[in-house]
Amino acid sequence: xxxxxxxxxxxxxxxxxxxxxxxxxxxxxxxxxxxxxxxxxxxxxxxxxxxxxxxxxxxxxxxxxxxxxxxxxxxxxxxxxxxxxxxxxxxxxxxxxxxxxxxxxxxxxxxxxxxxxxxxxxxxxxxxxxxxxxxxxxxxxxxxxxxxxxxxxxxxxxxxxxxxxxxxxxxxxxxxxxxxxxxxxxxxxxxxxxxxxxxxxxxxxxxxxxxxxxxxxxxxxxxxxxxxxxxxxxxxxxxxxxxxxxxxxxxxxxxxxxxxxxxxxxxxxxxxxxxxxxxxxxxxxxxxxxxxxxxxxxxxxxxxxxxxxxxxxxxxxxxxxxxxxxxxxxxxxxxxxxxxxxxxxxxxxxxxxxxxxxxxxxxxxxxxxxxxxxxxxxxxxxxxxxxxxxxxxxxxxxxxxxxxxxxxxxxxxxxxxxxxxxxxxxxxxxxxxxxxxxxxxxxxxxxxxxxxxxxxxxxxxxxxxxxxxxxxxxxxxxxxxxxxxxxxxxxxxxxxxxxxxxxxxxxxxxxxxx
Amino acid sequence: xxxxxxxxxxxxxxxxxxxxxxxxxxxxxxxxxxxxxxxxxxxxxxxxxxxxxxxxxxxxxxxxxxxxxxxxxxxxxxxxxxxxxxxxxxxxxxxxxxxxxxxxxxxxxxxxxxxxxxxxxxxxxxxxxxxxxxxxxxxxxxxxxxxxxxxxxxxxxxxxxxxxxxxxxxxxxxxxx
Numbered sequence: 001x002x003x004x005x006x007x008x009x010x011x012x013x014x015x016x017x018x019x020x021x022x023x024x025x026x027x028x029x030x031x032x033x034x035x036x037x038x039x040x041x042x043x044x045x046x047x048x049x050x051x052x053x054x055x056x057x058x059x060x061x062x063x064x065x066x067x068x069x070x071x072x073x074x075x076x077x078x079x080x081x082x083x084x085x086x087x088x089x090x091x092x093x094x095x096x097x098x099x100x101x102x103x104x105x106x107x108x109x110x111x112x113x114x115x116x117x118x119x120x121x122x123x124x125x126x127x128x129x130x131x132x133x134x135x136x137x138x139x140x141x142x143x144x145x146x147x148x149x150x151x152x153x154x155x156x157x158x159x160x161x162x163x164x165x166x167x168x169x170x171x172x173x174x175x176x177x178x179x180x181x182x183x184x185x186x187x188x189x190x191x192x193x194x195x196x197x198x199x200x201x202x203x204x205x206x207x208x209x210x211x212x213x214x215x216x217x218x219x220x221x222x223x224x225x226x227x228x229x230x231x232x233x234x235x236x237x238x239x240x241x242x243x244x245x246x247x248x249x250x251x252x253x254x255x256x257x258x259x260x261x262x263x264x265x266x267x268x269x270x271x272x273x274x275x276x277x278x279x280x281x282x283x284x285x286x287x288x289x290x291x292x293x294x295x296x297x298x299x300x301x302x303x304x305x306x307x308x309x310x311x312x313x314x315x316x317x318x319x320x321x322x323x324x325x326x327x328x329x330x331x332x333x334x335x336x337x338x339x340x341x342x343x344x345x346x347x348x349x350x351x352x353x354x355x356x357x358x359x360x361x362x363x364x365x366x367x368x369x370x371x372x373x374x375x376x377x378x379x380x381x382x383x384x385x386x387x388x389x390x391x392x393x394x395x396x397x398x399x400x401x402x403x404x405x406x407x408x409x410x411x412x413x414x415x416x417x418x419x420x421x422x423x424x425x426x427x428x429x430x431x432x433x434x435x436x437x438x439x440x441x442x443x444x445x446x447x448x449x450x451x452x453x454x455x456x457x458x459x460x461x462x463x464x465x466x467x468x469x470x471x472x473x474x475x476x477x478x479x480x481x482x483x484x485x486x487x488x489x490x491x492x493x494x495x496x497x498x499x500x501x502x503x504x505x506x507x508x509x510x511x512x513x514x
Numbered sequence: 515x516x517x518x519x520x521x522x523x524x525x526x527x528x529x530x531x532x533x534x535x536x537x538x539x540x541x542x543x544x545x546x547x548x549x550x551x552x553x554x555x556x557x558x559x560x561x562x563x564x565x566x567x568x569x570x571x572x573x574x575x576x577x578x579x580x581x582x583x584x585x586x587x588x589x590x591x592x593x594x595x596x597x598x599x600x601x602x603x604x605x606x607x608x609x610x611x612x613x614x615x616x617x618x619x620x621x622x623x624x625x626x627x628x629x630x631x632x633x634x635x636x637x638x639x640x641x642x643x644x645x646x647x648x649x650x651x652x653x654x655x656x657x658x659x660x661x662x663x664x665x666x667x668x669x670x671x672x673x674x675x676x677x678x679x680x681x682x683x684x685x686x687x688x689x690x691x
Contacts, residue, residue: 056686170585174536174578177571181543184568191553193564196546219620226616226648227609391648392667395641396674398620402628403678407688412629415691419624423617431528449567456561 005131008358016362021064028065029370032072034385037080039225041397042089043073043273044217044329049397051210051337052404059341064363066337070330071367074273074313075119075375078306082111083383091273091312094281094305101297109379113243114299115306116375118255121248122307123368125259126266126314130321131361133267134350137322138357141347146455147466151475153180153448156325157441158482160270164434169486175428176270176437182207183445190450202413209336209442211405211414212421216435217329218401219422222394224429241379251303254284262308266315270440272328273309273316280308310371314364321345321357325444329436332443340408526591533583540579543572612652619644633690634679641671 016022028050035046050069054062077088082099095115102111144152157180161172185196186206197203248255258280265276284304285294294301316327317334324346326332338345349356405418425435459465466472484490547569552560586592604610619640627636645667650660682688 053686170578170581174575174582177575177578181568181571181575184571188564190562191556191558191564193551193553195550195564195568222620223613223616227612389649391645391653392670394616395644396670398623398644399637399641399674399678402624403682403688403690406628406691407682407686410689410691412691415624415628419621431532432525452567452570453562456566457559461561 005135005358008355009131009361012355012359013362013365015359016064016366021061022366024061024065025068025366025370026374028068029072029367030374032069033076033079033371033374034382035069036073036076036078036088036092037382037385038388038393039080039084039086039088041073041393042217042221043070043077043091044213044333045221045397046070046073047330047333047337048210048214048217049400049404051333051340052214052400052407055337055340055408059338059343060359062341063334063338063343063360064366066334067360067363068367068370070334071123071310071313071364071371072374073330074309075116075306075371078115078119078309079112079379079383080386082115082302083108084386089273091277091309092305093274094277095302095309097281097295097305098298098301101295102299102302105297107297109241110243111299111302112379113241113376114247114303116241116372117243117248118258118303118306119310119375120368120372121255122259122262122309122311123314123364123371125256125307126263126311127361127364127368129260129263129311130314130318130364131358134318134321134357135354137318138347138350141323142351143471144347145469146451146458147469147472148475149447149451150455150466151472151479152323152325153444153451155475155479155482156269156444157437158479159268160437160440161434162482162486163268163271163275164436165432168432171431171433172437173483175433175435176441179438179441180445180448181441182212182438183442184449188449189446190453202411207417207442208409208414209439210333210340210408211417212442213329213333213336213439214401214405215418215421215423216425216439218397219418220425220429220435222398222401223422223426225390226394241376247299251300254287254300254304255307257283257287258304258307259311262311263315263318265308266312266327267318269319269325269327269444270329270332270436272330272436273312276312276315277305277309280304310368317360317364321349321360323347324447326440329439332439335443526586526589527594528591529582529586529589530591530594533579533586536575536579537583540572540576543575544569547572608652615647615652619647629691634675637678638671638675641674642667645670 016025031050032043032046035041036043047066047070050066051062054065057065073089074091077092078095078099080086080088081092081096082103085096085100087093087096099111099115102108157176158173161174161176162169163172165172165175183206186204187194194204261280261283262273262276265271265279266273281294281301281304284300285291288294288298288300290298290300312328313330316331319325319327320331320335320338322345324335324344326335335345343353343356345356401418401422402415405414406412408414428435428438455466467476547565550563550565550568552558552563552565554560623636623640627640630636646664649663649667679690683690
């Protein structure tokens with residue numbers, strides 16, 4: 001099986017090694033880096049806009065360009081985080097904590113070099129885990145029936161709500177369930193009955209994911225960016241960028257851990273690179289010999305967050321390919337793009353189109369190498385992009401949001417959807433509701449709808465199979481724990497129980513000694 | 515996010531209002547789901563009726579919004595004080611004015627210009643107005659640079675409108691709106 005996998009990978013990789021494809025890889029990664037660098041242009045927005053620009057291309061080329069853009073954007077945001085203390089994308093917020101103090105101390109070049117190497121290694125670890133786990137999860141998911149898919153959809157929005165709104169998961173869950181409702185609008189898949197359209201013909205076709213995402217992540221970001229007054233660019237001197245091998249080797253444990261943890265966090269539905277970076281930063285600080293340096297310019301903190309966020313990119317593709325459930329918001333756009341191009345990921349992909357998984361692994365590899373090469377070259381020149389004022393950049397972005405939303409189906413209705421979701425997304429951000437669970441909900445809505453009704457018909461209305469089938473039961477327990485573990489009484493009870501156990505152990509130890 | 519607008523820590527009040535709106539929304543979803551045709555005349559199993567899942571979602575959203583509402587009430591969010599002075603202070607805040615300007619210009623372009631006037635012309639006007647509005651009104655360029663700002667904004671608007679129109683029309687073969 002391993003030999004067959006490697007064979008497929010080599011075959012797919014060699015198919016990509018043409019001048020045209022390599023050119024696509026380079027420009028898409030570089031464009032992704034620029035998008036990531038510019039505050040206000042996120043990876044999700046970049047990939048969503050690029051989907052509208054590449055939909056006329058053959059499937060493999062389009063997905064390759066989007067994948068490279070995604071990898072480049074998550075990496076590029078680190079550059080702004082280091083130089084300006086403004087994360088280019090939310091995934092680079094943890095990078096700013098130590099990256100910027102390093103830049104202020106005149107070590108910007110070193111920080112960029114270390115960050116680039118961390119991103120490269122993280123992406124490679126993610127790629128290896130993507131190649132290993134996608135077929136395993138895909139084969140396991142072949143055992144899933146409607147009952148399991150129902151729980152998987154619920155699990156997706158609940159866990160995404162938990163992790164994207166850590167301070168207030170209730171708002172994350174509301175966002176997720178609203179997204180599931182949005183997916184109910186229009187013609188349903190079982191009986192072709194039109195729901196919630198109220199006689200409005202364009203609405204009977206449903207809310208398309210791409211215009212909704214372009215609005216929720218693009219237009220809302222434009223409003224957020226324009227509400228602030230000017231941001232001054234700090235001119236920082238950049239010296240040696242290429243890092244020393246000895247320095248990298250010194251952080252081998254942090255890099256390996258961050259790569260693995262980042263990939264697994266990326267693979268959790270709806271939980272993106274930002275959470276992966278923060279979790280890895282926190283883990284690195286806890287296990288560091290010099291925790292006092294964190295926040296003041298720690299190379300270890302910087303490498304942990306940059307390795308983690310890029311590993312999460314490949315991780316986010318694991319559930320996309322094996323379950324057709326996105327691991328992050330940009331991966332959700334990639335999933336939608338695959339559907340647009342007629343590629344249907346999910347449990348059957350290992351049966352119907354096993355070469356596509358190897359193809360995606362090859363795409364990650366090409367994007368990663370391009371990111372590494374471009375990341376270490378032309379650093380000083382690329383940084384000049386940051387001098388473009390927002391008042392000049394944002395109208396261009398909005399123009400692309402409008403034409404991008406329109407182009408896929410040539411419907412002016414989609415422009416309205418984009419604008420409506422932009423305003424909704426902005427209002428949600430202002431009130432601390434995360435947008436990612438809503439987007440995940442829009443994708444999972446159809447899975448929930450068809451599978452719940454199918455399951456009810458199969459079981460003739462009996463709810464027990466939802467709890468008695470082994471995988472169903474396991475998913476139910478995880479969902480229940482995800483919900484209950486965030487309630488105040490559970491946290492109080494857990495603390496009380498822990499205190500009681502520690503007290504009892506101390507008493508026992510005291511008695512033994514006495 | 516939102517720290518500048520919500521500096522008065524008005525989140526319980528915002529949650530109270532949102533909770534009420536969501537509760538009303540969930541009741542409407544539930545009502546429309548229950549009254550949705552069950553397609554009996556097509557011999558369809560009632561368990562697969564189109565309203566089953568939206569109804570369930572209506573109940574879940576209702577429960578969540580009720581929890582949000584109860585929490586907001588416990589935190590004093592029901593004390594809504596709306597006075598003319600607070601509204602004036604809110605509307606005159608630079609952040610709010612910038613938000614209104616951004617949304618206004620974008621909405622006029624997306625709903626007022628696109629599809630009604632020639633796409634290239636509409637895009638040219640939008641980019642020009644957007645850049646000039648923010649550079650001249652909000653950021654108040656110095657008198658001596660105004661001419662340069664107008665000139666560069668016109669050039670940018672012409673380039674963006676021309677390039678985007680040409681790329682989508684001739685390269686991607688999209689019939690422009």
